[in-house]
Amino acid sequence: MGVLTAIFAREARLAWAGGGGAAGPAAFFLAAITLAPLAIGPAADLLAAAGPGILAFAALLSVLQSAERLFGDDFSDGTLDLYLLTPTSLAALCLAKVMGQASATLWPLPLIGVLGGLMYGLPPISALVLGAALLAAIPALALIAGFAGALAAGIKRGGLLIALIATPMMVPVLIFAAGAGRSAFAGDERAVANLLLTLAISLGTVALAPFGIAAAVRGRLG
Amino acid sequence: MLSYFANPQRFDQLARIAIPVFGAATLILLGAGIYMSFFASPPDYQQGDTVRIMYVHVPAAYMASALYAALAGASFVYFVWRHAIADAAAAVIAPIGAVFTALALATGSIWGKPMWGTWWEWDARMTSVLVLFLVYLGYMALRSALEDAQQAARASAILAMAGVINLVIVKFSVEWWSSLHQPAAVFRADGPTIHSSQLWPLGLMALGYTMLAGWLVFYRLRTRAIARRADALMRQKESGGRK
Numbered sequence: 001m002g003v004l005t006a007i008f009a010r011e012a013r014l015a016w017a018g019g020g021g022a023a024g025p026a027a028f029f030l031a032a033i034t035l036a037p038l039a040i041g042p043a044a045d046l047l048a049a050a051g052p053g054i055l056a057f058a059a060l061l062s063v064l065q066s067a068e069r070l071f072g073d074d075f076s077d078g079t080l081d082l083y084l085l086t087p088t089s090l091a092a093l094c095l096a097k098v099m100g101q102a103s104a105t106l107w108p109l110p111l112i113g114v115l116g117g118l119m120y121g122l123p124p125i126s127a128l129v130l131g132a133a134l135l136a137a138i139p140a141l142a143l144i145a146g147f148a149g150a151l152a153a154g155i156k157r158g159g160l161l162i163a164l165i166a167t168p169m170m171v172p173v174l175i176f177a178a179g180a181g182r183s184a185f186a187g188d189e190r191a192v193a194n195l196l197l198t199l200a201i202s203l204g205t206v207a208l209a210p211f212g213i214a215a216a217v218r219g220r221l222g
Numbered sequence: 223m224l225s226y227f228a229n230p231q232r233f234d235q236l237a238r239i240a241i242p243v244f245g246a247a248t249l250i251l252l253g254a255g256i257y258m259s260f261f262a263s264p265p266d267y268q269q270g271d272t273v274r275i276m277y278v279h280v281p282a283a284y285m286a287s288a289l290y291a292a293l294a295g296a297s298f299v300y301f302v303w304r305h306a307i308a309d310a311a312a313a314v315i316a317p318i319g320a321v322f323t324a325l326a327l328a329t330g331s332i333w334g335k336p337m338w339g340t341w342w343e344w345d346a347r348m349t350s351v352l353v354l355f356l357v358y359l360g361y362m363a364l365r366s367a368l369e370d371a372q373q374a375a376r377a378s379a380i381l382a383m384a385g386v387i388n389l390v391i392v393k394f395s396v397e398w399w400s401s402l403h404q405p406a407a408v409f410r411a412d413g414p415t416i417h418s419s420q421l422w423p424l425g426l427m428a429l430g431y432t433m434l435a436g437w438l439v440f441y442r443l444r445t446r447a448i449a450r451r452a453d454a455l456m457r458q459k460e461s462g463g464r465k
Contacts, residue, residue: 147384151377155367165360165381168353169388172395179399197398201391212384219376 003088004096011100015066025062026108032058033116044121051120052130052181058116059109059134059177060141060170067145067166068152068159070101071217075153080217090217091210094146098213102142110135122185129191130181133198137177140202143209144169150216173201230447233307237444244437251433255426263423272336277423279329281431286326286354289319289435293361294386297379307443309375312382313365314442318435320358326351346400350393357385 015021036054037047074080083093113134117127148166152158180194227233259277266273293315299308330348331341342348364381368374 151364151381152367158367161360161363161367164356164363168356168360168392169384171353171388172391175395175399197395201395208387212380215380216377219380220373222370222372222376 003086004092007093007096008100008103011070011097012104015101015104022105022108025065025105026112028065029058029062029109029112029116032061033112033119037120048121048185049182051117051122052126052185053178055113055116055120055130056134056137056174056178056181059113059137060167060174062109063106063138063141063145064159064163064166066101066105067149067162070098070146071149071153072158075220080153080221084218084221090214094150094213094217095143095206095210098142098146098210099139102138106138106142109138117181122181126181126184129184129195130177133177133180133195136195136198136202137173138202140173140198140205140209141170143205143213144173147209147213147216150213150220153217153220173198176201227307230306234444234447237440237447240440241437241444244433244440248430248433248437251426252430255423255430258423258426263419266420269337272333273420275329275333276420277427279326279333280424281428282322282329283326283351284428285431285435286319286323286351288432289315289322290354290358290385290389293319294382297382300375301379301383309379310443310446311439312379313375314439314446316358316362316365318438318442320355320362322431322435323351323355323358327355344400346393346397349400350389350396353392353396354389357389361385 033055036050036058040046040050071080074083083090086093110131114127114131117130118124122130144166145162147169148162149158151165152161155161176194176198180191180198183189183191183194227236255277259274263274265271293312296308296312296315299305300312327348330351334343335341361378361381365374365378368377
């Protein structure tokens with residue numbers, strides 16, 4: 001257990017020390033949701049209807065920002081080779097690694113999501129549902145980004161490649177998380193169902209993705 | 223059987239037989255299918271002559287998913303048994319599958335304009351085919367970005383297998399998503415059951431497309447093997463003929 005907490009803490013510390021921690025994704029998220037109304041126009045009903053979708057989509061893009069760094073540096077400096085030598089299961093190490101980075105960098109996203117929902121004119125309850133959906137979506141988004149990042153570790157300018165690999169996999173999370181916000185706004189009874197489905201996808205990803213990430217790391221190290 | 227064809231020479235012999243067989247079958251079936259779909263079959267009582275687009279569209283959509291299944295199957299065989307031909311097959315299948323997917327999207331769009339009055343409709347099936355196209359693109363991008371052949375083979379095999387789980391969930395979630403909003407255009411239900419005068423050309427075209435895909439896959443596999451051998455010979459020559 002000591003190994004896993006050490007890796008979790010290391011990733012969290014690295015995220016704070018090297019990359020400004022939560023500031024990067026938060027600032028990106030804020031910039032994205034500021035630009036969207038400028039593109040769509042200030043019509044209040046349109047913004048409120050499109051709000052949950054825009055916010056969920058912008059949160060997805062913010063998660064992709066840090067995906068390249070998670071495995072890239074550790075691939076080139078040999079840290080991943082050391083992971084392979086550890087008696088602890090590689091899947092558990094990868095889970096701790098992804099979650100360490102995610103918990104240090106992505107925690108503001110649901111909060112900004114609620115704030116953004118209010119700015120887009122959603123009723124407070126709908127904004128809170130959307131924030132909860134984003135919170136539920138973060139494990140799945142972070143692990144999928146980690147999977148793509150592990151596959152593309154060490155590739156020069158791999159950011160675009162990671163986005164191309166990860167986006168099709170993020171489709172279900174995006175649908176359910178944004179759907180929760182949209183249903184809540186429309187007064188639809190499916191808001192709770194969407195929220196639970198987001199959570200279900202996240203839990204399923206927590207169960208499966210670590211093995212995928214571990215296989216990817218093994219495959220890349222040969 | 224798997225290990226039998228791991229020998230490149232045996233595989234080459236198989237490919238030498240398979241290429242003309244698939245080629246002849248493609249020409250006969252596609253020839254007959256095209257004749258039947260465009261000339262010998264009656265126009266639909268509802269859709270008129272636009273129904274003929276179906277004969278090129280439906281088989282393309284079927285090949286798009288069948289080839290992804292083949293890609294994932296080959297990746298699985300490579301991942302478990304480290305079978306070199308399976309990896310080569312996966313590498314070769316991906317672009318062919320991507321082209322069939324693009325063909326399905328394009329013909330579907332052309333068919334959608336007269337039928338639904340719109341080039342593109344965000345309905346569940348079209349959206350999941352579009353996602354499938356993105357999955358093919360991601361696979362090919364990863365494969366070409368990795369320079370080391372073994373790393374490329376392993377990483378892309380893992381991605382192809384993960385894609386299967388992903389595509390199943392995408393299909394389910396996209397259906398949920400499209401039920402969330404009422405579609406703007408009213409989908410006209412197709413005829414009750416497909417008439418035998420339409421089933422024959424459709425079946426022939428589907429078989430013809432399958433043979434075409436098989437032909438292309440074997441052709442490209444053999445070309446790839448020959449190119450590899452030529453590379454190896456060049457390298458041997460450059461290193462001064464030392465063995």
